[in-house]
Amino acid sequence: MKKFLIFIIILNFQISKSQSLDSQIKSIEEKMITWRHDFHKYPEVSNREFRTSEIIAKHLESLGIEVKRNVGVNGVVGILNGKKKGKVVALRADMDALPIQENNDLPYASVNRGVMHACGHDSHMAILMATAEILSKNKNFDGTVKFIFQGAEEGPPPGEEGGARMMIKEGVLDNPKVDVIFGLHISSLLPMNKIYYKPKGFFASSSRFTIKVVGSQAHGGTPWPGVDPIVITAQIINSIQTIISRESELTKEPAVISFGKVEGGNRFNIIPNEVNLVGTIRSLDYEMRDYIKQRIHELAEGIAKSYGGKAIVEIVDGADITFNDPFTMDKMLPSLKKSAGSENVILSNAKTIAEDYAYYLNEIPGFLFELGGYNTKELRKAPPHHTPDFFIDDSSMILGVKTMTNLALDFLKGE
Ligand SMILES: [Zn+2]
Numbered sequence: 156m157k158k159f160l161i162f163i164i165i166l167n168f169q170i171s172k173s174q175s176l177d178s179q180i181k182s183i184e185e186k187m188i189t190w191r192h193d194f195h196k197y198p199e200v201s202n203r204e205f206r207t208s209e210i211i212a213k214h215l216e217s218l219g220i221e222v223k224r225n226v227g228v229n230g231v232v233g234i235l236n237g238k239k240k241g242k243v244v245a246l247r248a249d250m251d252a253l254p255i256q257e258n259n260d261l262p263y264a265s266v267n268r269g270v271m272h273a274c275g276h277d278s279h280m281a282i283l284m285a286t287a288e289i290l291s292k293n294k295n296f297d298g299t300v301k302f303i304f305q306g307a308e309e310g311p312p313p314g315e316e317g318g319a320r321m322m323i324k325e326g327v328l329d330n331p332k333v334d335v336i337f338g339l340h341i342s343s344l345l346p347m348n349k350i351y352y353k354p355k356g357f358f359a360s361s362s363r364f365t366i367k368v369v370g371s372q373a374h375g376g377t378p379w380p381g382v383d384p385i386v387i388t389a390q391i392i393n394s395i396q397t398i399i400s401r402e403s404e405l406t407k408e409p410a411v412i413s414f415g416k417v418e419g420g421n422r423f424n425i426i427p428n429e430v431n432l433v434g435t436i437r438s439l440d441y442e443m444r445d446y447i448k449q450r451i452h453e454l455a456e457g458i459a460k461s462y463g464g465k466a467i468v469e470i471v472d473g474a475d476i477t478f479n480d481p482f483t484m485d486k487m488l489p490s491l492k493k494s495a496g497s498e499n500v501i502l503s504n505a506k507t508i509a510e511d512y513a514y515y516l517n518e519i520p521g522f523l524f525e526l527g528g529y530n531t532k533e534l535r536k537a538p539p540h541h542t543p544d545f546f547i548d549d550s551s552m553i554l555g556v557k558t559m560t561n562l563a564l565d566f567l568k569g570e
């Protein structure tokens with residue numbers, strides 16, 4: 156009986172402890188929304204996150220967290236030590252906005268013309284700032300939490316370095332050495348209060364290709380002495396799409412090729428000398444990606460040659476595949492379920508968007524999950540990411556704090 160009583164007391168203590176963590180998280184919500192609105196109102200593009208990173212660094216310092224500034228241009232790293240030495244868990248948020256003119260009529264709409272947080276990175280920062288505050292007030296854990304606020308996720312400006320790759324190069328995963336990393340991406344299209352996860356390939360790799368199609372200039376009325384690069388381009392575009400529809404094993408993994416820009420010519424009666432094409436390849440399997448790259452070369456070069464022209468193809472790999480470690484995913488699934496409720500933790504399909512978070516996962520185990528940000532009760536249509544109407548519901552962020560907090564604490568507890 157006595158044992159039973161002690162058990163009840165311990166159980167009660169644990170429940171009240173977890174309630175108190177929950178109530179702390181609830182009580183930080185308003186502050187977190189204010190942070191997000193401020194970031195949203197004053198967005199900064201990749202590698203220009205000066206004001207943004209200063210606000211974050213000051214907040215972490217105010218919590219007594221050790222701060223490193225300017226890691227990989229504007230990155231901020233916070234190190235929070237628990238009561239004893241132990242494992243090191245990293246939590247990551249990205250900070251950059253996009254060169255898009257906001258179309259939303261909101262009190263906190265962007266005042267920086269032509270710049271907008273149209274991917275939700277403002278919410279990622281606010282969530283991680285709140286998580287840092289909660290964890291700094293509950294330091295009764297063994298180990299260390301490293302907060303990684305990373306710039307230039309969308310890609311640094313041409314000619315500049317930045318993003319996850321640069322932070323890794325500058326040692327963000329060392330001193331202390333990180334054992335595991337967790338990150339989230341909010342989604343304007345997925346219903347809020349839900350978490351989406353997937354072991355192994357989750358987000359795609361992204362490669363950028365350019366094709367310069369060179370012909371020979373001629374009069375529009377007498378094309379025969381020339382070589383028309385516009386006609387060659389038409390053949391190339393159509394043929395390249397058959398790499399996906401006819402040659403890729405799509406039941407294995409999805410893949411996408413998109414042309415984003417076709418540029419050539421200047422007048423109705425001149426056949427131009429060249430046409431320039433730019434596009435992207437998305438893949439969830441490296442073998443498939445390499446095959447697609449090889450076939451783009453073969454088709455473009457072969458077609459242009461057969462018409463008497465020339466195609467110069469260049470392919471540059473951007474983000475790698477975001478590969479969620481299946482073992483860590485499995486181990487931490489109870490933590491996700493505890494945070495959102497089992498029925499709200501959903502096994503996702505692979506996505507053909509890309510994330511430079513992939514580079515952390517190339518180095519250490521961990522995973523990225525998606526957080527629903529769409530309030531299905533609202534009548535407004537869910538606008539996609541990277542559009543001027545992009546919108547997420549503020550009340551979707553609290554689950555992010557809860558999940559990031561639980562992931563860190565549960566991992567350090569060894570659960
Ligand atoms: Zn984005």
Ligand SMILES: [Zn+2]
Nearest residue numbers: 274276308340
């Ligand atoms: Zn993003």
